[in-house]
Amino acid sequence: MSDAPPQGREVWIEKYRPGSLSEVAGHETIVQRLENYIEQNDLPHLLFAGPAGVGKTTCAVAIAKEIYGEHWRENFLELNASDERGIDVVRDRIKSFARSSFGGYDYRVIFLDEADALTSDAQSALRRTMEQFSHNTRFILSCNYSSKIIDPIQSRCTVFRFSPLADDAIAGQIRQIADAEGIEITKAGIDALVYAAGGDMRKAINDLQAAGVVGETVDEETVYDIASTARPEEIEEMVQLALAGDFMAARSILETLLTEEGIAGDDIIDQLHRSVWEYGLGEREAVQLMDRIGETDYRLTLGANERVQLEALLAGLALDE
Numbered sequence: 001m002s003d004a005p006p007q008g009r010e011v012w013i014e015k016y017r018p019g020s021l022s023e024v025a026g027h028e029t030i031v032q033r034l035e036n037y038i039e040q041n042d043l044p045h046l047l048f049a050g051p052a053g054v055g056k057t058t059c060a061v062a063i064a065k066e067i068y069g070e071h072w073r074e075n076f077l078e079l080n081a082s083d084e085r086g087i088d089v090v091r092d093r094i095k096s097f098a099r100s101s102f103g104g105y106d107y108r109v110i111f112l113d114e115a116d117a118l119t120s121d122a123q124s125a126l127r128r129t130m131e132q133f134s135h136n137t138r139f140i141l142s143c144n145y146s147s148k149i150i151d152p153i154q155s156r157c158t159v160f161r162f163s164p165l166a167d168d169a170i171a172g173q174i175r176q177i178a179d180a181e182g183i184e185i186t187k188a189g190i191d192a193l194v195y196a197a198g199g200d201m202r203k204a205i206n207d208l209q210a211a212g213v214v215g216e217t218v219d220e221e222t223v224y225d226i227a228s229t230a231r232p233e234e235i236e237e238m239v240q241l242a243l244a245g246d247f248m249a250a251r252s253i254l255e256t257l258l259t260e261e262g263i264a265g266d267d268i269i270d271q272l273h274r275s276v277w278e279y280g281l282g283e284r285e286a287v288q289l290m291d292r293i294g295e296t297d298y299r300l301t302l303g304a305n306e307r308v309q310l311e312a313l314l315a316g317l318a319l320d321e
């Protein structure tokens with residue numbers, strides 16, 4: 001992933017982080033409900049679940065800004081649950097924040113990112129801490145998968161599911177930032193950024209920033225040069241060759257993607273998964289491909305060798321011919 005911004009320049013994901021809920025792109029229903037809580041001054045504990053880079057932290061910060069205005073920093077604590085120093089440190093920080101004196105507000109907000117990184121025991125400890133301080137603290141927990149959060153916490157929170165952002169939400173934001181930065185970007189360049197991002201706004205903005213320093217105009221070429229993403233046509237060709245039984249040709253494309261273009265195995269799987277239904281395959285072929293993608297994805301999460309697993313996937317497709 002090209003997540004590191006070019007050195008010496010301001011990071012655009014921070015520069016263009018929406019300052020209020022109304023500026024958040026997409027997630028209209030979620031934003032509306034959050035605005036209602038604020039209007040009614042009745043914020044419950046919240047659990048934000050969803051993939052990376054779609055606005056969970058942004059919404060939590062925007063809530064704090066809307067409730068506390070210029071005093072938001074004193075009344076908002078952001079913690080990362082995967083802090084390697086452990087749940088005890090996290091709990092101590094929660095306690096000292098919740099106990100320190102108040103500036104005229106009924107409650108403060110604690111945002112706990114990556115709550116699903118906590119073990120169930122640590123989550124039970126967190127739950128007790130939440131109970132202890134719920135009279136003067138509201139928790140916003142953020143996670144990728146709500147299923148990894150223990151039931152007693154889930155039942156104390158209102159759960160919001162953030163989806164990957166729609167293409168037009170990402171395209172709109174990219175256009176705005178490009179305009180503000182005076183960057184010329186072609187329509188195909190925007191489409192490529194949107195495709196490479198796969199619903200992740202952070203990645204789209206970081207890729208735009210990286211592409212912006214490469215050339216005068218950001219086009220499809222510049223984007224694929226920096227985005228660590230294969231062109232959709234390359235992935236499709238690889239799959240079609242394997243399905244036609246030409247394993248060696250398919251393998252050679254895979255080799256180019258992994259070695260020359262430096263694309264990670266799990267990104268290739270992710271791209272494949274997103275496009276299965278666009279290849280015009282018969283239903284049986286598409287279902288078989290999906291089955292193999294699932295198997296390979298699972299093995300990669302267990303730490304299996306990506307080259308071996310991807311080659312095995314192609315071999316399986318070639319044998320099914």
Ligand SMILES: Nc1ncnc2c1ncn2[C@@H]1O[C@H](COP(=O)(O)OP(=O)(O)OP(=O)(O)O)[C@@H](O)[C@H]1O
Pocket residue numbers: 012013014016017018023024025026027050051052053054055056057058059113142165173201202205
């Ligand atoms: N819905 C959105 N509208 C506008 N900008 C967004 C949106 N979502 C993300 N961004 C941009 O991407 C950056 C990262 O988003 P954010 O930190 O909110 O992601 P997140 O969902 O909390 O991800 P993670 O789970 O990795 O913490 C923001 O600073 C902002 O610039």
